[in-house]
Amino acid sequence: MTASSNAASYFVDRHRQERPDKIAFREAAGKQRSLSYGQLAKDSDLIAGALRSAGIAREARVAMLVLDTIEFPQIFWGALKSGVVPVPLNTLLATPVYEAILRDSRASALFVSVELWPVVKAAAQIVPELKQIVVVGGEAPEGTISMAEFMADADPLQAVTCSADETAFWLYSSGSTGLPKGVRHVHGALRATAETYGAQVLQIRETDVVFSVAKLFFAYGLGNAMTFPMAVGATTILFHDRPTPDVVLDILKSERPTIFCGVPTLYAATLAKLEVGAKPDAPLRCCISAGEALPKDVGRKWRDLWGVDILDGVGSTEMLHIFLSNAPGDVTYGTSGVAVPGYQLRLADEAGDEVAQGEIGELLVRGDSAAEGYWNQRDKSRATFEGEWTRTGDKYERDAQGRYIYCGRTDDMFKVSGIWLSPFEVEQALVSHPSVLEAAVVAVRDGEGLEKPKAHIVLKEGDASPELAAELKAFVKEKIGKWKYPRWVEFAEDLPKTATGKIQRFKLREKDEGGRL
Incomplete structure (x- = not known):
């Protein structure tokens, strides 16, 4: 990583010569537009x-309420090139x-995507700092300008030099x-995640086609669907709507991604x-999961199928992407x-x-992708960012093989009969x-007045009944221990x-406290 580098120079501009005609982004399910690296x-x-022409100063913030369409990378990287903060x-x-x-x-x-203007309109019209509202993907309502109009008379601006x-x-x-x-992130953090998780865990390559159900406004989605593929010149499938199971299966079949991020x-x-x-x-070769711990049974069933x-x-979000993971050929479900x-x-x-090994503690992480702060x-910055270390708020234990086992959030753990109970273990x-x-x-x-576990259950089959509740209690007792079973279902x-x-x-806690058992 160079001492002076605009992230857009690495992720966008070097592809002008290397692969200008390669498709960087392709929209699925209806829109069917694509964007080459050269056009981007x-x-x-x-x-x-x-x-720059609109008077948006360097280091000023530009909000993006934009769906996962080809305009998202155009705006994001354009902002970085101008020194503006998207x-x-x-x-x-x-x-x-x-x-x-x-x-x-x-x-x-x-x-703002035209579909989202109705929900943000009232807010945007009363915030005095907003100088410009640009509508993406449609005609501009009164008081706004369309993206096509915004770009029409602009002179191209090369990426500004920055640290x-x-x-x-x-x-x-x-x-x-x-x-x-x-959460404020620096230019170098984008390349740091691409060179760690993207290159060394995903082992992403130019021939890959990536589909991520996590949207680009998430840190998880931003890496999956933009910076990791762009680091190697791969192709991303974008989907702007809600990813239901039926839609996901259709996209996996029709777009044929090699990497799926769920x-x-x-x-x-x-x-x-x-x-x-x-x-x-x-032709999937790699699937990844984040957001919450993956139940081991789900992982095994997926692999078998x-x-x-x-x-x-x-x-x-504070670390920008994944810093703790299973790896290809080295997967232990439940960790x-x-x-x-x-x-x-x-x-x-x-x-x-x-x-010590086998004991539960809060997970702290150190790495180059850490945020500057909030x-x-x-106060929250000081509580989360401790020198080079970032507190995650996650409780873990480490087994004899050095693998990390998720136990819950710091505020989710509780004791039953004087023994710490991990809600996630019971949920799993x-x-x-x-x-x-x-x-x-x-x-x-x-x-x-003693704390006991209660389970809230969504069924995929069977009828909700006292008999099923009793069956689930017995199932947990046999699976992980008698004292860990949910007293209420x-x-x-x-x-x-x-x-x-x-x-x-x-x-759920507030609801249960409102109707004390």
């Missing part, structure tokens, strides 16, 4: 020039949250509670679909694997001291039952989740 280089130059936003949020983020980031401009340590972009982390936090819930739901039909013919392992890993080359890990107790949240046991699709376990106080149509698909256990 030209378009991002024009976006950079248009931002801020991709979650496309699944509500108007008040967008208002809070636009005010917090003090964005000077907003790029690898200069702020490049922000991502807003969803968290499980409260408003999102602005999340545990979708893998489980897709398997449920495949149990009643034949798998499509897709597809002949390809799922590489379960752990990453975060998160080992440190990705280039990262160091440690497990610490509440006093900050390293724990925007306007100094529950989802291995043939009737269970999803499970979430939380602590509930009994009549004596509640069946539900679905579980509350964040926009990233993580289960919001705090909402």
Whole structure:
């Protein structure tokens, strides 16, 4: 990594000569547009020039409420070329949250997909810092300008020179509670993740075709579907809508990706679909999972059906991508694997001291992709970023082989009869039952004020009944131990989740506390 480098020069501009006609991005399911590496280089130059002409100053923020279409990379890399800081936003949020983020980031401009304008319109019109609103993929409503008009008279602008340590972009982390936090990343972090996880775990190459269900506004999706493929000149399949199991299976069949990037819930739901039909013919060579720990039963079933392992890993918005993972040819389901080359890990107790093998501690990580910190949240920055180390908030133990076993979030763990209980361990046991699709376990106080586990269950087959609840309790007892079984079982149509698909256990706790058992 050079001392002075704009990330756009590495990921975009070097392809002008190396592979200008190679397809970088191809849209699936209806839109069917594509974008070559050469065209992306030209378009991002024009976006950079248009931002400069619009008076958007270097280091100013530009919000991106943009679906996974070919305009996303055009805007993102164009902003980096101009020295402007793009801020991709979650496309699944509500108007008040967008208002809070636009005010917090003090964005000077907003790029918004025409489909998303109705939900952000009220917020965008009252935030005084916004100088420009550019509508993507359609005609511009009053008070906005279309992307075509924005670029029409622009002079191309080559990537400005900057340091690898200069702020490049922000991502807003969803968290499980409260408003999102602005996470600031530098130019060098993008290449760091591509050279660690992308090159050394995925072993991605130019001939690969990548499909990620995680969208580009997620740190996970940004690496999967943009920086990793672009680092080697591969092709990405973009899908702008919700990735249901039926849609995913259709894309795997029609677009024929070689790398598939999913999340545990979708893998489980897709398997449920495949149990009643034949798998499509897709040339998958690698599948990865993140977001939440992958239940071992889901991984094994997928491997048995597809002949390809799922590489379960752990990453975060703060670290930009995965830093702890299983690897090709070295997969142990039920674990998160080992440190990705280039990262160091440690497990610490509440006093900050390293724990012994087999004991549970909070996971801390050190690596070059770590964020600079949170925007306007100094206390949270100091609590999360401790020198070179970043606290993850995840509880793990390390086995004799050096593999890391997920035990839950720091605020999800609780004691039963004086012994620490991992909700995830109970959930993993529950989802291995043939009737269970999803499970979430939380602590509930009994009549004596003692905490005991309660399971919230989404079924994939069978009827919710007292008999099935009793069967599930017995199943857990036999699977992982008598004291770990859920004292109560509640069946539900679905579980509350964040926009990233993580289960919001705090909402289940609040619900259970409201109706004390």
